[in-house]
Amino acid sequence: MPNLPTHARAVIIGGGVIGCSLAYHLAQKGWRDVVLLERKQLTSGTTWHAAGLIGQLRASQNMTRLAAYSAELYQALEQETGLQTGFRRTGSISTALTADRHEELLRQASMARAFGVEAEPISTSDIKARYPHLNTSDMLGGVYLASDGQGDPSNIALAMAKGARQKGVQIFEQTEVTDVTRNGRRVEAVHWQRGEESGSITCDHVVNCAGMWGHQLGRMLGSNVPLQACEHFYIVTETIPDLGQLPVLRVTDECAYYKEDAGKLLIGAFEPNAKPWGMGGIPKDFEFDQLPEDFDHFEPILEKAVNRMPVLAQTGIHTFFNGPESFTPDDAYHLGQAPEMDNVWVAAGFNSIGIQSAGGAGMALAEWMDSGEKPFDLGDVDIARMHPFQGNRHYLVERAKESLGLLYADHYPFRQKATARGVRRSVLHDRLADEGAVFGELAGWERANWFANPGQTADYRYSWKRQNWFENAAQEHRAIRENVGLYDMSSFGKLRVEGPEACAFLNHICGAEMDVAPGRIVYTQFLNAGGGIEADVTVTRLSETAYLVVTPALTRLADETWMRRHLRDARAVITDMTAAETVIAVMGPKARDLMQRVSPNDFSNANNPFGTAQQVEIGMALARVHRVSYVGELGWEVYVSTDMALHVFDALNTARVEMGGRLCGLHVMDSCRMEKGFRHFGHDITCEDHVLEAGLGFAVKTDKVDFIGRDAVLRKREAGLSKRLVQFKLRDPAPLLYHAEPILRDGQVVGYITSGSYGHHLGAAMSMGYVPCEGETAAELLASSYEIEIAGERFVAEASLKPFYDPKSERVRQ
Known part of the structure; x- marks a missing residue:
């Protein structure tokens, strides 16, 4: 050897x-x-x-x-x-047995067009013609992808x-x-x-x-x-006469897939309740091995398969296979x-x-x-x-029971995981639950997404249309636009950067100027060498030597990792303070009235203008308030140490009730930010989206001598933009937009929606997406006609480079 x-x-x-x-x-x-x-x-x-x-x-x-x-x-x-x-392009067919699944498939077919993949919606008779052995009596249709294959x-x-x-x-x-x-x-x-x-x-x-x-x-x-690792089951039949070559078939409503191979059928399953395996570690001697058969577990899938493929009733099983595969949270x-x-x-x-x-x-x-x-x-x-707690073995086992089956479950918008819940909770969790909060999970955090009204079931009812919380979100949206709303943002990542070179370090990794007066809040991005956006954050200068970088909950670890990899020998220390402070957002045109009810401090523009933070008294506690807004209204984010958070929340909530305001969830935060045209990291802005093309040039100060991405920003300013992030509003108030719907410009697909939500104040679905604009002025870009395709149907859209709501940002500064 x-x-x-x-x-x-x-x-x-x-x-x-x-x-x-x-x-x-x-x-x-x-x-x-x-x-x-x-x-x-x-x-x-x-x-x-x-x-x-x-x-x-x-x-x-x-x-x-x-x-x-x-x-x-x-x-x-x-x-x-x-x-x-063994690779051959057999094509694949995905089928629908329910109206919801059919809409999902049609939406996927539209999305495929935006991604340059050939996807053909097909009727039940088309499915039967391509798969003659199939029982199609209860099928509503499907989608055929000619370029799919097997190997x-x-x-x-x-x-x-x-x-x-x-x-x-x-x-x-x-x-x-x-x-x-x-x-x-x-x-x-x-x-x-x-x-x-x-x-x-x-x-x-x-x-x-x-x-x-x-x-x-x-x-x-x-x-x-x-x-x-989870057990994964499939069977291989005996040879079926005259089977012929067939496309890969997915009947996801029955948790099954079918693959023809050398005159036999392989039938596999992604069952809703999976069986984790190897909880004590994978055996060292495992090699070309398989797990014990569990026919009882697979039998419900097989029963449906025999109905779906009647020839199976006369066909023997050549192989029953159970082998482990790995699944992530x-x-x-x-x-x-x-x-x-x-x-x-x-x-x-x-x-x-x-x-x-x-x-x-x-x-x-x-x-x-x-x-x-x-x-x-x-x-x-x-x-x-992936956050550190997600390596917990108990967590992984519980989540794996669900995650395998979710591959073939209906991929509804806003669908929440049911397993491994309750790991990370804000100190306000029980208060919000008592008020009717319906929680979603992100990076382990239980976050109030919407609030049920008295007598209403506090649970999701999923659909591709208006879900059961649509009107609840509309009420919360109106509270923020017309009165005042409170919501819990404790899941924010909070990274304290402190030391004699904290300012110089942050100026190196941030596009904006960090050498500002204590109390100033700066909206900025971490850029890569190509000018792409690695993080979208706010940075508050707490003192001459200390800053607080606030990040989205999901990207806290990624953002901290980016910072640590660029810290090198700078004399500064990064500390994760996420769990140390609770954050309560107070947003709406009456936010100042509410704050003045609970605090003796001065919240006027003269004393606390937009983009500044100050220490205040609330009730009998102390807090720090940040005058910022992600919903496009006057508002404050209240940062309070966790030990005093319940007291502060109670004071704010009592005042909220007196004023007729509402507790709000994070779904409405998303719908409000969409009306205002605020970007969402991971969707509208990513590491491959240039900061200028994302419309965020105002947050970059190239007169700073040295920061990551500066040269790329200068080059792009010289060369001009090749695409722009455009905001869209549908003229028809009925359809809903979520993600990846094709954008058509003068009848041609030119891009796709990066994020979408319903604008309850503006009365229609709102979205954003990049549109190519090489050599064009903004006026030329907006002179075209635009449509958004949803499940194969096109809807006229208005396009704008400025926010549809409050384009001059007068409301946040009032």
Whole structure:
């Protein structure tokens, strides 16, 4: 056997399809001293038993882009390596048995047009023609994707491994990683054992591609990789005469998928109540293994399958297979640089879509490792979105019971997870619950999304149309626009930056000027070298040497990680203060009246203008109030230490009741910000959206000498914009917009909606999206006619570069 090297630029741990893909793509980038270590044999964990479905369409443009890349790669690999990948474009059909599922599919077909994927809505008779064995009597229709396909998972992985070897990657099987040497935020060496041999490899980078072993390997590498193995079931029938080649079929309302292979059918399931496995750790000797049969668990799926495919009643079962696959808390895989470490990377937890994702994921991660920058927005899968508590094993087991089944559940807007709830609660939680709050969950935080009226069921009733809380949100919206509303924003990330060089450090990573007077609040972005937006934050100067950076709840860890990676040797300390302070928003034209009822302090414009903070008394407590607004109205965010938060809330809430105001949820915050045209990070603005094209040039001060992204801002100002973020308002008050609906300009698809919500004050669905504008003036851009496509139907939209609501921002400054 060949000897293992003593040093490598990158050590990849795990020889499934993901590890092989990364090895292949690093070699394509010119990395020669790459080592892949596999504990047993290549593909022996999960890859070998995967169903091999290769779909194109995902929930976002970039995830679709990666899936499409995978399909193209697998087709080309055969010629490059001489190994057959088994890839063929069979097409796929997704079917609907309910009106809600049918609308979801039609919306997906429209979204596909925006993402450049061919998707054809088809009738029941069309489905029957393409799948003659199918019982279509209760089907309402479906969508056909001609470019979808299937392949041989093991051969795909082995082909990429061969391609990697051909370019110098060294792959060692039967080689177990036993430990690592860590020095601070770096792994310096990987220790291995092969039979009686053992040794170590010093390395510049190490990558966790260990699949369902990824969680425990992550701990060895000093990183948090939240995933949980679950049992995944499928059967393979005996040969069915005259079956013929068929598209992949998904009957998601029955939790089942069907794949024809060599005259047989493979029938798999994503059942609503999954079975977690390996809670005590994955066995070390697991190799090309399977789990015990559980026919009772699979039987309900099979019964529906026999009704759906009557030929199954006369067909025997050749194989009943139960094999483990790894699932993450949010059904999105983990990719990228581990937040806790500087040279540890992750590509794991692929939620049964590893084959269709592997090519693109390997390409994207190789680009990231090679350049040090994300090649495009990977926020959907960036490992930095996972918070530390999500590595808790009990949490992972409870969430995994649900997450597997959610792959085929109705993907309703605003759908909330039902499992692993109540982990993180604001100190106000019980007060809000007593007032009728209906909670949603984000990054573990229980957040009041809307408030039920007396006698109303305090629960979601999901739909693609107006949901049961639509009128509640309208009432809360009116309170903020006409009176006053209170809502809990304690989930804000709060990062204190303190030290003699805090100002210089923040000026380096922020686009705006940070050297402001104490008490000033600055809205700003963290930019990357290309001028893209890595974070969207407010920064409050608390004193000469201390600042508070306030971030969205979901991106708190990612934003803190960005800050720490750029802190270097600056004399400043970053401290997470999120749990230390409760935040209560007081918003609306009567917000000043409310504040003056509970505090002796001066809230006038003269003393507390917009964009400033001050220490105040509220009731018998102390607080700090920030004069800012994300809803486009006069308002304050009240920051109070957690020990005094209930007292302050009670004082504010008593005054709110006296004034006839309302407690509000975060759904209404979103609808108000949409009317005002305020951007939402992760949707309207991402790392690949240039700050000027996002319409945020006012928040960038290029007269500062040195900040990340400054050169890119100057170049874009010189070259001109290639796209603009445009706000849209539908003329028809009935339809609803959510995300990724196509934008048509003069009849042609030019983009898609980045975020949408209903504007209750303006009386129609509102949205934003980027529109190409190379060489055009703003007037020329707005002179066109615009439509938004929803489930195949087009609706006329008004377009604006200024907010539809209060375009001069007079209300927030009143």
